[in-house]
Amino acid sequence: EPEVTQTPSHQVTQMGQEVILRCVPISNHLYFYWYRQILGQKVEFLVSFYNNEISEKSEIFDDQFSVERPDGSNFTLKIRSTKLEDSAMYFCASSEAPGQHEQYFGPGTRLTVT
């Protein structure tokens, strides 16, 4: 069964450093998403991406964040200068279409900023 994969599973970085979280969505999906879950809190939407541009973004997704689909398979989330409060589990998801169609989630990348 096709699945969304994410690498790395755990990333530790120092405050102020740049990190890139990688995702490989399901191959025939067209819509891609990033969510995050701070420990003990709810899963929060960050951004959705379609046709090589951002479709929607939340207020969390400020100028420190960017997303890219550098090739036909990867979908990345970059945090330019990490802060302590960026420590969270980051989930990538993909779907065939937006809205009612199921979003398939990857296993997540745990980001720890020290």
Added chain:
Amino acid sequence: AQSVTQPDIHITVSEGASLELRCNYSYGATPYLFWYVQSPGQGLQLLLKYFSGDTLVQGIKGFEAEFKRSQSSFNLRKPSVHWSDAAEYFCAVGSGYSTLTFGKGTMLLVSP
């Protein structure tokens, strides 16, 4: 703005007993509703979804959920819980475009 409330942070159920996890939502239009399950170290797996039509929806692993518009609820049920059901369960509401808004989750513990 849409929101989801899962009032129970933890629930403990005996194996073989029935289960009901509560979910209330706030959304201005007809909602798209989802239940996801997250096992430790795993991603979020969709259990079931409601878009329209029959208000009782069946999902995987023997789960079902009932949409009650008058109560703004979408409670998840299972008649007989198995030890492998121990996990965290998230209710979510989808907008017409792409955003999923999640509840805080309910951790299900299954006792022998």
